[in-house]
Structure formats: C-alpha cells, structure tokens
Amino acid sequence: MPLIPVRSRSTSSISSRVRMLVAPAVLAAVLSCATAATTGQRIQDALPRESDLPGWKLRDAPRSFQGTDISLLGPEKAALAARFRLEAAARMSFVWYSDPGRELSLELYEAPSALDAFGLMGRLDPIHEPEGITVANADDACCTDRVLRFRKGRFCGIVSVGTGSREARKDMLACAESVCAALMSTGERLPSDVDTFGGESDRFRVSYYPEGLGFIPSSGAFFMRRRIKDGLAISVIYARKDSPGQALREFTGALAGSGALELRDAGTRRIAQKRLEGGGVLMITIEREWIFGVTDAPDERVAAATIEKLREELPPVPAGTG
Numbered sequence: 001m002p003l004i005p006v007r008s009r010s011t012s013s014i015s016s017r018v019r020m021l022v023a024p025a026v027l028a029a030v031l032s033c034a035t036a037a038t039t040g041q042r043i044q045d046a047l048p049r050e051s052d053l054p055g056w057k058l059r060d061a062p063r064s065f066q067g068t069d070i071s072l073l074g075p076e077k078a079a080l081a082a083r084f085r086l087e088a089a090a091r092m093s094f095v096w097y098s099d100p101g102r103e104l105s106l107e108l109y110e111a112p113s114a115l116d117a118f119g120l121m122g123r124l125d126p127i128h129e130p131e132g133i134t135v136a137n138a139d140d141a142c143c144t145d146r147v148l149r150f151r152k153g154r155f156c157g158i159v160s161v162g163t164g165s166r167e168a169r170k171d172m173l174a175c176a177e178s179v180c181a182a183l184m185s186t187g188e189r190l191p192s193d194v195d196t197f198g199g200e201s202d203r204f205r206v207s208y209y210p211e212g213l214g215f216i217p218s219s220g221a222f223f224m225r226r227r228i229k230d231g232l233a234i235s236v237i238y239a240r241k242d243s244p245g246q247a248l249r250e251f252t253g254a255l256a257g258s259g260a261l262e263l264r265d266a267g268t269r270r271i272a273q274k275r276l277e278g279g280g281v282l283m284i285t286i287e288r289e290w291i292f293g294v295t296d297a298p299d300e301r302v303a304a305a306t307i308e309k310l311r312e313e314l315p316p317v318p319a320g321t322g
Helices: 011-039 067-073 075-083 114-121 168-182 200-205 244-253 300-313
Strands: 056-066 088-096 099-110 140-143 147-152 155-161 206-209 222-229 232-240 262-265 271-275 281-287 290-297
Touching: 056 067, 067 075, 067 088, 099 114, 099 168, 114 147, 114 155, 114 206, 140 168, 140 200, 147 168, 155 168, 200 206, 200 222, 232 300, 244 281, 244 290, 271 300, 281 300, 290 300
Parallel strands: none
Antiparallel strands: 056 088, 088 099, 099 155, 140 147, 147 155, 206 222, 222 232, 232 290, 262 271, 271 281, 281 290
C-alpha cells in the first residue's frame, strides 16, 4: 500500500483561523469604544477637585450612581430619576479650610437629552420661588438664597450651602462654574415650545412634566410656566401636540373619567374647566395643535381673561401651512 503523505497545517491556514477568532473580539472592542465616544463624557469627569475650588477641601468624596443605584438617592429623587430617565448621578461635598461651618454640596445628574435635563432642573427645588442668575458656560441657571440650579446640555446640577455660609452666592457660583467649564457642549438645543408665553430670560419659571399633569385626565407631556403680573401669580400650562387632531383628542380625553373637566364652551373656543382642591380654577382650551390654559386662577373671570391673552401670544401659523 502506498504511503499517503500527511500534510501539516500551513502557517497561512493557522493564521487565517486565528484571524477568524480574533476579529469578532476586536470588532466588539471597536464598537464599544465607538459607543462610548457617542455617549459623551462621564459624569465623573465634570466633578470639581479641591484644586478647582481654592479654599475648599473635600468633606464627602464623590459618590456616583448608575442604573438601579439611583434609587439610593432617596424616594423623591428616585421618582424624578424615573420620570426623566436619568442615566447617572453623583454627589459630593466640601468644607472651607478655616471655617467648618461653611459647607458646600453638589449633586450632578446626567439625562438622555437636554429637554430631560431641563425638566429635572425645574423640579429639583420647587418649594421656593427662584430668581434668574448668570452662570458662566451654563445654558440655564437660577437660585434661591442657599440653592443654585444650573443646566448645560443634558447635565444639570444643584449646588447648596449650609446655614453657616457667609458668602452663599459666591460659593455656589464658584462650584457651578467649575462644573460647567468641565462639561463639553453638544450643541443640543431645547425645543422652541419651552419659551412660549415667555422667553429665555424667565425660563427658570418653567417646569416640564413628561408624565402629564395629574389634575388633567389623560394628559400628555406639558410645560408649566409661573407668571407674575400686577402682584398676581398664575401658572400657565401649555403643550404643542403633533397635530390639531391629537390636540382635540387629548382635550376630549380631559372631559372623561375621574377628575374630569367640565365643558364651558363647546363652540370654536372649546374651553373646559374645573375647580381644584386647593380652591383655584383650572381652565384649558385648544387652538390648532396647542392645548393651553391656566391653573390656580382665583376665579373663572380671571382664568377666562388670561386665556384670551394667551391666545394672542401663540406663535403665528408658519407661512404656507394654512
């Protein structure tokens, strides 16, 4: 029987198999890096160091939260995290070197979009009436005596000082501006709807409710703007839907079910209202794709008059759309 030579595997064959095994791993690594690049910087990269805040030293080291860990922020913050789909959060605190009663705390949040970050910012400290403030490199900012809120892109933060701080605003600004300087700008802008019935100068009075308003049945996402005129404070609520048909469906849905509104005018104005538990009057109407109105008005007369003024402030119909 003739001998059949046994051929050894060639070097090229082995290297080819190695390449087949290695290629998927390399591809996965490349895709992982590409994904990380598109998601932007990590929240930890923007946290200030002691060298960024002269005179301050760490009291509590940075602690970050991601995924289900965000629930550790506490029930209220965890609920907001769910509403605005937060991706990460971090907190830390400082104390002044020569004065332990001078304290500074920072909470920083990362949202999936600029609108979500804006909405969270408006809901972080709803108890006190804020005022607008300029923070270098921030897109939006406002403050009270001891709390400063700011937003840059899809990040928003809250800086607070202790009661022992003698230079509260200076301290809060230094911290907020350090964070905003470290955050990269993505160029993402808020939708123009945010500034309806107002403008950027008083944007700090706007809150965003992606989950809808609890006192309006079947409501979708809404903005709420606090307006103060002639000593009277009224909350204006508004939303631009995808089409007039959708606006009408949502308005009709508010007339049914538990807590439904009562139809006040079934004509072209289509106005509905109800009295809230706190005693204020809620009144809404629709115009084209807009649903808007007021809540906590002192009476029906003021509510109706305000609605007609708001109707005049609606953005004009774009040319060529009828």
